[in-house]
Every structure is written in structure tokens, then in C-alpha cells.
Amino acid sequence: MxxxxxxxxxxxxxxxxxxxxxxxxxxxxxxxxxxxxxxxxxxxxxxxxxxxxxxxxxxxxxxxxxxxxxxxxxxxxxxxxxxxxxxxxxxxSDEDVEDDRLRLIFTCCHPALAADAQAALTLREICDLTTEEIARAFLATPATIAQRIVRAKGKIREAKIPYQVPSRDELPERLDSVLRVIYLVFNEGYSASMGADMTREDLTREAIRLGRLLTELLPEPEVMGLLALMLLHESRRPARTTASGELVLLDEQDRSLWDVSMIGEGCALVEHALGTRRFGPYCLQAAIAAVHAEASSAGETDWPQIVGLYDVLLRMMPSAVIELNRAVALAMRDGPLAGLQQVEGILARGELLDYHLAHSARGEFYRQLGRVEEARVAYERALALAQQAPERRFIEKRLAGL
Amino acid sequence: MKYLCLIYSNEQVLHTSPDSPADPECFAYAQSVRASGRMLAAEPLQSVSTATTVRMRNGKLSITDGPFAETKEQLAGFYLIEARDLNEAVQVAGGIPAARVGSVEVRPVRELNL
CATH class of the missing domain: 1.10.150 (DNA polymerase; domain 1)
Structure with a gap:
């Protein structure tokens, strides 16, 4: 009862x-x-x-x-x-009540608060998770999380962070901060979901719930874009790992395991957001995820469109990690040599030298080109840099298969 | 609510970088803050090489050359302002021309418990 x-x-x-x-x-x-x-x-x-x-x-x-x-x-x-x-x-009066929820979101995600405190405070105040639950999710002790929350509340009070929805001219910047917190919560749950700790899956659910709430309260294109991006990533969860916890790359995933209703919702949101013509990086990343979601196999993916979307994204938000992703798409469109040249270019500039995915991408391109020795060196470098167990096992398997 | 905006910058580049503000621009901004009614005080400071640190220990005055802490960025000036909340204070701080080359620490003023 x-x-x-x-x-x-x-x-x-x-x-x-x-x-x-x-x-x-x-x-x-x-x-x-x-x-x-x-x-x-x-x-x-x-x-x-x-x-x-x-x-x-x-x-x-x-x-x-x-x-x-x-x-x-x-x-x-x-x-x-x-x-x-x-x-x-x-x-x-009751009239302000909907605005109060937005006030709470913008205050918890105020950029004047420490980044880790923003996420903890958001999960505590808006999602109603307990300090213990947040601590488990972030692999921290409850005391650490409690202290972050106490500090953040202290700063809100002492420095007088206002309890208000930002004005129109402040909105884009402040909204970025809110979206960053939600995406951080999502990624914290998503990237760790391949580990043993199942409780962290809750974080992706909370992030999606926050995304839905924000879409309802403030249906800006980037808000919809972020929600779509999270849904489209989450739709692949059942296919991302094997029963024994092994990592499965996108092109090898069993697409029949993808969650069709999440894909449908995500694609509709992307379409709507792109239609406003005021889209930003989250919409573009969601659009890329949508192109993947709509393909029945890696081979049938519309790679030219993905490369084109990455081009727009890079102009908007220059980043070596995005360049690396584009290089992988480029390799699918134009062959491994084209991808390899891009990655070598990034590394030659001194960027991503310690990023294991850059080296495993290089290893993969060399492998496809039949340059086994170079592939081995690249994969070994990736292995030395990779932290998470499933990623390490994945690279070891590739090395063994050379 | 009172906020102290502390302007820090690397003294070596404060006046020589392409974005460095010249004195008339700094003066004009201070005038505009004064005109908005938010200004309580604002002053630029002489170089940190002129700083003297004073301590009182066991009734004895100790005087040493230089700032309290050696850091990459030095205190170059300050604004003491009256603002409704942190958002408003941050707006004022962001407009300080030296924020383009250095950084501005915004600190709420604590009322003494008397």
C-alpha cells in the first residue's frame, strides 16, 4: 500500500x-x-x-x-x-512556480560554482538523489560530496548568487553551463556503464530526465539537441557491450538491439531543432548520431553526410577530438589512408599525443592498410595510455589479431 | 551588497600586450561605473616591486620587502562596488579593461559581526 x-x-x-x-x-x-x-x-x-x-x-x-x-x-x-x-x-502566487524550477536549475548550474559542485548540487536538489547515491555515482565518498554541496550552498548565500532565470542577453552563456552539467552527468554514467558498477547507469537516466525537464521548460534548439544526443547514445546501450562486459564498436554492434523508440524520439528532436536554424554543437552532434541511427549497417551509413556535419561542427567549435572523429568518418568515406593522414596531422601539431583513441585509430588505419609493424607500435602506445579495463582488453585483442 | 573586484595580471605584459588598455580607457570605464552609481572606490596600484609586507607577531612589527606571496600574477588594482547580486558584480568586473589581459577576482565583502 x-x-x-x-x-x-x-x-x-x-x-x-x-x-x-x-x-x-x-x-x-x-x-x-x-x-x-x-x-x-x-x-x-x-x-x-x-x-x-x-x-x-x-x-x-x-x-x-x-x-x-x-x-x-x-x-x-x-x-x-x-x-x-x-x-x-x-x-x-502560484504563477511563478514553473519559473521557479528554471531558477533552481540555473542557480545549481551557475558558472561561479565549482564544476564538480554544480553536478552534485543539481543531482541533490533537482533530481532528489541522496548524497550517498551521488557519491556512489561519482566514485567519491559521501563526505566529499556533502562537503561540495555545503560549499556550493555557502557560496550561493555569501556571494549572493541570485535565484533567477538569466536575462535574454546572458542566456546563451548561462544555458551552456546548464547543458554542460547535464552532459557531464550523462557521460559520467555512459562511459562508466561498461564497468562493473551498475549503479552508474542511473546517471544517464537522471541526465535524460533533466534534459526532458529542460526541454519542457525552455525549448531552445540546443536543449533539444542535447536531449536528442543523449537519447541516441542511450539507444545503443544494449549493443555496446557483450554479456561478459566486452566493448563492441559502433560498426560491429548488433543494430537490432538498439532501442527504436529512443531513436525515433531523438531523430524527431534533431529534425525539429535543426529546422530552427539556430542550432549549435549539441544539435550537430545529435545529427551525426541520428545519421548512424538511421543506417542498417556501418557500410550503409551516409558517411559523406557525417563528414559534412563534422565540417560544420569543427567550424563552430574547433577541437582536436572532433577532428579525430571526423578522420574516422573520412576513412569510411575515402579509405584508411585519408583518415591516417588526418590523424598524423593532428599528432604532428603536438595534439592528442596522450589520447589513447588517437593511437588506436592510427593502429586501425595501419592495420587496414596492411602495415602491420606500424599498426603494432600504434596499438601498443594506445594500450599504454588506456585506463579502463574493457578498452584495454579491446586493444589487446586487436594486437593479438595482427 | 558590496563586492571587491581585485584585478590581477602579469605585470610584465599588463601594459605591453596588444590587448592592453591605455590609461584613458581605464579612466573612462571607471567614470562609467561611477555614473551608474555602483562605484564605491577604485584605484590602480604601483608595481609589486614597490610592495612592503607588514606583520605583527608577539607585539613586534616585522617588515619585509615584496608581496605576501610570489605568484605569476600580481595585484594591479581594485574596484569596490555596490551591486544587487553576484551577476551584477560579474557584469561590472567583466567590463574592467584590464580583464582582457589579466583576471578579476570578485569577492563579496563580509560584514563585521558587531
Whole structure:
């Protein structure tokens, strides 16, 4: 049997929290008020029934609980009495509630907070993960995560980071910061999912949930692009590893295992976002993922289109890693020698020298060209640099097959 | 809310890089912040080679040549401003011409507990 409050907690707790933070001007005070409001709700609603507007009831109860608390503490600190009075006088309406959720997102992802704290705070406040869950996901101790969150809240309070949705001229930059946090959470879960620790899969789910929430609240093309990118990557999860945890590269994956509904949703989002003509790097990366998703095999992939999308992406966001990805696509279009020349060019500039994927790409091109000795040297360099066990096993297998 | 904006830069390049602001530009920006009503004080500083560090230990004054810490970037000047919140303070700090060659640390001012 589940109490009606449980369902309402799941649906409303983050909304109520977001509004309480605005009304009370303090994360900790708002969290305590939220818990007290639900505590009262559990007792009261089972006798009197659930009110018509449970959210408004919770906000109002939480607010009065906070005022009470401040009054009690005010006996020792007179300043709190003023704060309590101001709170009691303040008006609030339900209209701002949707904006409150955006305020919470932009505040948790404020670039003035440390990058690792942004992710921890977002998962704690917006996704309602516990400190222990976040710690497991980031392979850190709960104490470390708790300290990051405490520091971030302290900075919000002391440096007065405002609880607001950025103005139009600040929006692109601030939105970048939010998207970066969501993508970081996603990648943390996605890249580690091949490891033994299954709990990290939760992170990709939370990131997608954040992406959906943000798409609903702020349907900007790049927001849709990021959601699409995450869905399209996630759709391949069942095909990315074998039952024994071995890595399967994109061109060798069993595409019948790909999640068709995620692909459909991702492709529709990409199309919609590209149609706005205000797209950015996330849309382009999602578009590349969509081209892969639509091909029935690696051979039938529209490689010229992928190379073209990488060209646009590189103009927008010059990066050696993107150049490397383009080189792989180029090799599929024009043959391994074309790809090899690109990778050699990147390495000759002194970039990606310590990036294992650059060396394993080189190894692969040499292998395809039948230049076995050069392939061996490149794969050995990649092996020396690779960190994760499945990646190392993959390279070892390639070396053994030379 | 008061914020202190501390301007740090490598003194060797502060006035010689292509992006270096000349004094009239710095003055004009300070004037514009003053006109917006946010300025409490702002001054550029002499080179760190003129710095003296003072400590009081066990009632004894110790005086040493140079800054408190040897770093790649030195304190070159400051703005003390009044801003609504960190976002507004960051806007003002970002406009300081020396931010193009150095960096500006924005610190909220702490009220003394009296």
C-alpha cells in the first residue's frame, strides 16, 4: 500500500522546493521547510483528505513552518525576527512556480560554482538523489560530496548568487553551463556503464530526465539537441557491450538491439531543432548520431553526410577530438589512408599525443592498410595510455589479431 | 551588497600586450561605473616591486620587502562596488579593461559581526 503523499512527493517535491527556495531565500531553510510540510501532510491528509491544490498547500505550510522556526531562533538572534516578519508579509502566487524550477536549475548550474559542485548540487536538489547515491555515482565518498554541496550552498548565500532565470542577453552563456552539467552527468554514467558498477547507469537516466525537464521548460534548439544526443547514445546501450562486459564498436554492434523508440524520439528532436536554424554543437552532434541511427549497417551509413556535419561542427567549435572523429568518418568515406593522414596531422601539431583513441585509430588505419609493424607500435602506445579495463582488453585483442 | 573586484595580471605584459588598455580607457570605464552609481572606490596600484609586507607577531612589527606571496600574477588594482547580486558584480568586473589581459577576482565583502 502506498500512501497518497508518496505519489505527490514524487510529483511535486522538487517544484515545492524550488518555490520555497525563492520565498525563503535559502536552500537549507527551504529543505527543512519542505520536510516539515510533508511531515504534516502525512498526518493531516490521511484524516482530512488531500487538499484540492496539494502543491499550494505544501508551499504555504512549508513557508509557515520556516517562519515559526525563524521566530523560535529569533529569541537568540534579533535579525531573524525581521527576516521572519518580512517573510510573513511577502506575497506569493502560484504563477511563478514553473519559473521557479528554471531558477533552481540555473542557480545549481551557475558558472561561479565549482564544476564538480554544480553536478552534485543539481543531482541533490533537482533530481532528489541522496548524497550517498551521488557519491556512489561519482566514485567519491559521501563526505566529499556533502562537503561540495555545503560549499556550493555557502557560496550561493555569501556571494549572493541570485535565484533567477538569466536575462535574454546572458542566456546563451548561462544555458551552456546548464547543458554542460547535464552532459557531464550523462557521460559520467555512459562511459562508466561498461564497468562493473551498475549503479552508474542511473546517471544517464537522471541526465535524460533533466534534459526532458529542460526541454519542457525552455525549448531552445540546443536543449533539444542535447536531449536528442543523449537519447541516441542511450539507444545503443544494449549493443555496446557483450554479456561478459566486452566493448563492441559502433560498426560491429548488433543494430537490432538498439532501442527504436529512443531513436525515433531523438531523430524527431534533431529534425525539429535543426529546422530552427539556430542550432549549435549539441544539435550537430545529435545529427551525426541520428545519421548512424538511421543506417542498417556501418557500410550503409551516409558517411559523406557525417563528414559534412563534422565540417560544420569543427567550424563552430574547433577541437582536436572532433577532428579525430571526423578522420574516422573520412576513412569510411575515402579509405584508411585519408583518415591516417588526418590523424598524423593532428599528432604532428603536438595534439592528442596522450589520447589513447588517437593511437588506436592510427593502429586501425595501419592495420587496414596492411602495415602491420606500424599498426603494432600504434596499438601498443594506445594500450599504454588506456585506463579502463574493457578498452584495454579491446586493444589487446586487436594486437593479438595482427 | 558590496563586492571587491581585485584585478590581477602579469605585470610584465599588463601594459605591453596588444590587448592592453591605455590609461584613458581605464579612466573612462571607471567614470562609467561611477555614473551608474555602483562605484564605491577604485584605484590602480604601483608595481609589486614597490610592495612592503607588514606583520605583527608577539607585539613586534616585522617588515619585509615584496608581496605576501610570489605568484605569476600580481595585484594591479581594485574596484569596490555596490551591486544587487553576484551577476551584477560579474557584469561590472567583466567590463574592467584590464580583464582582457589579466583576471578579476570578485569577492563579496563580509560584514563585521558587531
Amino acid at each position: 502506498t500512501h497518497p503523499v508518496e505519489a505527490i512527493y514524487r510529483r511535486e517535491s522538487r517544484r515545492v522546493l524550488a518555490t520555497l527556495i525563492r520565498l525563503l531565500g535559502d536552500f537549507d531553510l527551504a529543505e527543512e521547510a519542505l520536510h516539515e510540510a510533508f511531515f504534516v501532510a502525512v498526518q493531516r491528509w490521511s484524516q482530512e483528505g488531500v487538499p484540492d491544490n496539494p502543491r499550494a498547500w505544501l508551499v504555504s505550510t512549508g513557508r509557515f513552518k520556516a517562519i515559526d522556526r525563524l521566530r523560535r531562533q529569533a529569541r537568540f538572534t534579533p535579525l531573524l525576527q525581521e527576516q521572519a516578519n518580512a517573510l510573513e508579509a511577502a506575497d506569493w
